Amino acid sequence: MRGFLTDPTAPAGLRLADDLPEPEPAPGEFLLAVHAYALNRDELNLLRRRPDGWRPGQDVAGTVLRAAADGTGPVEGARVLARLDQHGWAERAAVPVHSAALLEPGVSFEQAATLPIAGVTSLRALRHGGLLLGADVLVTGATGGVGQFAVQLATAAGARVTAHVSRPERAATARALGARHVVTRLADAAAHGPYHLVLDGIGGPALADAVRLLAPGATAVLYGNLGGPSQLSVADFYAQGWNARLVGLISADPGVGAGGGPTMADDLATLARLVADGRLTPHTTLTADWTRTPNALTALARGEVRGKAVLTLPPQGHESVLDRAL
Numbered sequence: 001m002r003g004f005l006t007d008p009t010a011p012a013g014l015r016l017a018d019d020l021p022e023p024e025p026a027p028g029e030f031l032l033a034v035h036a037y038a039l040n041r042d043e044l045n046l047l048r049r050r051p052d053g054w055r056p057g058q059d060v061a062g063t064v065l066r067a068a069a070d071g072t073g074p075v076e077g078a079r080v081l082a083r084l085d086q087h088g089w090a091e092r093a094a095v096p097v098h099s100a101a102l103l104e105p106g107v108s109f110e111q112a113a114t115l116p117i118a119g120v121t122s123l124r125a126l127r128h129g130g131l132l133l134g135a136d137v138l139v140t141g142a143t144g145g146v147g148q149f150a151v152q153l154a155t156a157a158g159a160r161v162t163a164h165v166s167r168p169e170r171a172a173t174a175r176a177l178g179a180r181h182v183v184t185r186l187a188d189a190a191a192h193g194p195y196h197l198v199l200d201g202i203g204g205p206a207l208a209d210a211v212r213l214l215a216p217g218a219t220a221v222l223y224g225n226l227g228g229p230s231q232l233s234v235a236d237f238y239a240q241g242w243n244a245r246l247v248g249l250i251s252a253d254p255g256v257g258a259g260g261g262p263t264m265a266d267d268l269a270t271l272a273r274l275v276a277d278g279r280l281t282p283h284t285t286l287t288a289d290w291t292r293t294p295n296a297l298t299a300l301a302r303g304e305v306r307g308k309a310v311l312t313l314p315p316q317g318h319e320s321v322l323d324r325a326l
């Protein structure tokens with residue numbers, strides 16, 4: 001089987017191997033023919049941190065080649081999207097049933113692949129704000145992978161969104177996503193607040209600036225630290241956000257479903273349905289054949305990707321793939 005693995009001597013530290021072992025799904029896993037996958041910024045860090053020979057790949061979409069042996073999950077031939085921990089940048093992958101959802105016919109594999117990490121992060125971050133109807137919401141990095149979904153979902157939920165972008169030329173994109181106001185300096189966001197909810201993937205000095213914009217009892221959700229470490233003082237909450245709370249979001253948490261809350265599969269299904277209904281539109285500025293994954297990673301590292309980058313695999317003949325996989 002063909003798939004990517006880390007190799008420090010290869011371009012972008014990634015090599016396409018053609019002799020990988022076929023996946024061996026556990027009883028609660030199905031075998032997926034991968035048709036598209038998306039890149040995430042944190043995967044740049046993972047590629048550096050993991051040992052040589054590690055096989056990356058978290059956001060995938062494709063067709064079920066063989067249903068899970070325990071009888072759960074999607075049937076053979078079903079179109080699905082899934083969030084994996086690794087091994088997704090390959091022709092085939094073993095996918096836990098609890099991390100996958102069905103795709104409606106109108107949703108392409110390219111669209112679906114953008115949703116697992118970026119979409120679920122934005123959805124779970126917004127959930128911390130509770131009812132958003134008429135609420136003022138501030139989203140930093142609003143045209144990024146997570147930010148683009150956060151702006152659209154908050155707007156769909158009835159919030160008035162202020163988008164913070166890195167430079168003025170991003171403003172038109174942020175408005176097209178649904179933002180009512182767009183700022184390039186957080187200080188300027190004060191005119192449209194205070195905020196019921198702040199979503200911040202930048203951290204650094206931006207976090208203290210954003211906390212000062214919170215309404216009393218409001219919520220700030222921190223999910224990234226692109227701007228470096230943050231220094232926060234209770235004085236930042238004195239500004240106006242008395243008794244506001246700060247949530248450190250780890251969106252991969254599989255335990256969200258415990259106690260009756262939505263599971264990863266629930267959230268993936270919700271996002272896929274919103275795309276099918278035309279209420280959520282993934283913005284992808286780089287789509288390429290999967291053999292170009294190292295080039296796409298280089299573009300991502302250089303800051304040349306807006307929204308998401310998606311890699312596509314040619315269709316795999318169903319029968320012949322099954323023959324080889326079995």
Ligand SMILES: NC(=O)c1ccc[n+]([C@@H]2O[C@H](COP(=O)([O-])OP(=O)(O)OC[C@H]3O[C@@H](n4cnc5c(N)ncnc54)[C@H](OP(=O)(O)O)[C@@H]3O)[C@@H](O)[C@H]2O)c1
Pocket residue numbers: 040041042117118121140141142143144145146147165166167170201202222223224225226227249250251252303305306307
């Ligand atoms: N906790 C979790 O579960 C979780 C899940 C997903 C992602 N993350 C993290 O969240 C962060 C964002 O992820 P992403 O996929 O959305 O990344 P992304 O696609 O690269 O988007 C980042 C956005 O932030 C903007 N930005 C970056 N640095 C900035 C700065 N110093 N000041 C102002 N704007 C800045 C970028 O603007 P330009 O494009 O104009 O530069 C871009 O719009 C990353 O750190 C990622 O690792 C965490």
